[in-house]
Amino acid sequence: MAPRTLRDPSSSHTIGFSSSTLFDPTSSPQQPPSSPPAATSTTSATPNSLDLHCLPPIFVIPAHLDSDAQDEVEEELAASHAPLTYSVHEARLFVGLVRSKKRAALELRTRGLWTEEVVREDKSVQEEVKEKVSRGREGGSEPPRKRVKVDGGVAKEDVETASETEVETASEASETESESAPSDHVPAESTIEPSKGNAEAQYAVDGSSVQLQPHPKSPAEDPPGALQFQDHLRVISLDWLRDSLKAGRVMSVGKYVVYECRAIEKPTAPQRQQTLIPRQQIQKVIPARKAQIAAQHPQSQRQQQPSSSQQILDRARADAGEGPRVNQRYHPRRTGLALDVKKPRSQLLQQTTTPEDASPTNADSGPLPPPPDWVAQHVKYACERSTPADTPNAAFVEQLKRIRLARELRDDDIGVRAYSTSIAAVAAYPHEIRAAREVLRLPGCSEKIATLWREFSGSEDGTVAEAREVDDDETLRTLRLFYNIWGVGAKAARHFSLDKGWKDLDDAVEFGWGQLSRVQQIGVKFYDEFAERIPRSETEHIVQVVREHARRVCPVDPDGIEILIVGGYRRGAETSGDVDVIVSHRKLDATMNLVEDIVAALEQSGYITHTLTLSLQGTSRGQATLPFRSSNGAGLGFDTLDKALVVWQDPEWPGKASAAETNAKNPNIHRRVDIIVSPWRTVGCAALGWSGGTTFQRDVRRYAQAVKGWKFDSSGIRDRRTGKVVDLEGPDGVGRGEGIVDAEKKVFEGLGLVYREPWERCTG
């Protein structure tokens, strides 16, 4: 980690517009303060002689003003008889500590005032374009702008600021601080709070508009009172007030204008023909509008309600109508039609082996492959069938997954569940689907999925419109960006994007760093690194390190430590998004408090850089239930797992030694590692519970519920009625000579399920 000089992270001056900075001409809010913020409040001492009564209604933007400073500003204005207003809608002039258009628009927007920039006519389009280009060059808006790397990216411009941000993030994140930072400044408590200032400082630094902004264009400055542009709103820098006070006269606002705009409708559902206007063109013409347009755009998602749901269904029907011969068979209307074809269909289901119905259909037909048993028998739980990773229908599954992602981003849990079911079924189907009929007989796949398949199979490029939206729709792209932050779910992503109007990670860092939770900050910090896939070899290495540390902290019987790598790795994936590893030990008490010890040891040796969450419920309850267990004869303690979700970075790298002087930083990618500690008694449940794909897991639970009346969890099984523990692994777990996988097999067996190899649990 880069060395850094720190200024007091908790100092408010980066944000604070304190009285002293107000009147200090040298101090610019985005620079390290030239004077401490504390000190004297000159405010009331200066009775001013300005007369601002003929100004349009003024609104003071409170952002970055502590309440004192805000009061002060308002007092000054009031003393000058300025028409202060507290309604954004009434105001025509806005003053505040705002340095960029983007920021200005955001400030107004978050107060319910949506705007679009107005460009003075003396500004040619050419200039616009030029400006855009130069802005782009500056990094203000280039597209793949890799991140927000809270550290690296900014460091170029302002090492101090950037590295400070870096430090904040790190320190906040770490009760378990173990960065190689030589400076041990951090009181671990320095949580989230201070960093807001840093984010702000950083923003000011890279805010491209800083230099560009104050284009003193219109040389014909409007005198303060003259409003040639009645409907225009102007956001002006607080410097205007400061300078006016200093000069003792009302300065023309012209050169202080940060953002000139007009109010527009909050873009809501009804603005749906907007789709017709290619967004890119808008951007080309009026680049400065970009931010607003983007911010407005979110709502346009509604526009696809008619176009996607309804229309597609309609189209589906029409589509189905096109193929008259097979129409009804393909699209039983669930009510009547299904019955109409019921006979032929059930027949078909049972003996598709025979090419009986080969004749009727069109090109994509032919004898259908024999349906697997689970299809014929409508086996609906994914845990009852084999779902290998490689499916002949991968391309279609991919489309379905995109649609599911769109549902996730729209916070449609049920839709997500529905598509997951369909995906799992399609993924389990061993033949390349050649007819919609085949889709229809899959459990969890009905009209909609069949329709999608038709669209898919009929398309040039093997895609469907609804799936393309995830990439094409700007709203969804933005949502996805935020959703991909660890610790940000659908709710928060929508909040950031739709409510706050943030458009990219920079916005989150610049405008909302302080509103992010601790783990979200970590998630942002390592956004790019967490997105990197982990090859199997690295997973193995990481687990080896975990094993060594587990042994180290288990001195009584280090050889008794047993490890199983689960998650995607166990399912055979070439790469994983994270590393999941189960640690167990045959001795019951050996696993007690083991997570904490392992985590502590790994922090100690520098592998764990952050702890995202630590679950200790198992251990604490384990202790409590021990007596309970013995007294309760049959009943075993019901331990949940202890687990640690951590950020991992290998502290060793080639050339580390020589890097000491050069301040080279650890190039190893930060990884997400989940360490699960399970008591031996339930280690089979843990293995089962951590090895399958999501849908496989859900279906294990649904199956256990529906078929057995049990409540399955990766830490054990209970009977729903009696609440008693169901022990499938033996009172002390599997015995000598048997391992974790044996325990897992017993659980399958006890559940009445055929054992599925891990690579048969790839339900997506």
Add this chain to the structure above:
DNA sequence: GTCGA
């Protein structure tokens, strides 16, 4: 979106 009571 699908299934089943």
Add this chain to the structure above:
DNA sequence: AACAATGCGCG
């Protein structure tokens, strides 16, 4: 301060 509700992650 204690508790409840919500959001999120895990597979």
Add this chain to the structure above:
DNA sequence: TCGACCGCGCATTGTT
């Protein structure tokens, strides 16, 4: 036609 759709622990936020 209408409800159910995994189950758990932690962290944060809201309520009293």
